[in-house]
Amino acid sequence: MQVDLVSPPQYESLVELLRELHTYYHEGSSVSREMVRSHLVDNLLGPDSPLRLVVAYENDVQVCGLAAISLTYSLVEPAPDQRRHCQLKELYVRSSHRSRGVGRALMSWMAQYAADHGCHRIDWPVKASNARGIAFYRGLGAQQVVERLSFRLAEPHLGELASQSRRAGGG
8 A cells, every 4th residue: 555645547546435435424425426526626636725635545546545634824823843734634544444554554644744844733623423533543642632622604604694794895
């Protein structure tokens, strides 16, 4: 198994992994190959995307795991050795490849990438119900950030709040 940034020959295999990821988050739901491939190429790998897609793969093209990361700067830590960090958006290992070192290989690659780019930490969210993932992260030495919670603003409240900005002349 190898780990690196995704390359074009791996796109088709990555599409299948992203479809599996979709089903993981939306149990019983499926999404078309065409829609996922378009999203991958046009958005996730598009010129405006802040994401870097890291894949664990076999036989040069068979993707068995994915990490989506971005590098960012802290607003509250201006010190040069504290200000940059890596944000892990998603870590997913194909169900057929779990407990085989794929997740650890992705996290190890990401740690080296972060260090090479001057990052002093990696942050990420995890589903509260993902006990196996939480145990995995703790096994790496990661600590839960207990003073943080995750929030989401979605429709219809997103649209309602946006319309307040338009009415106030802010948009």
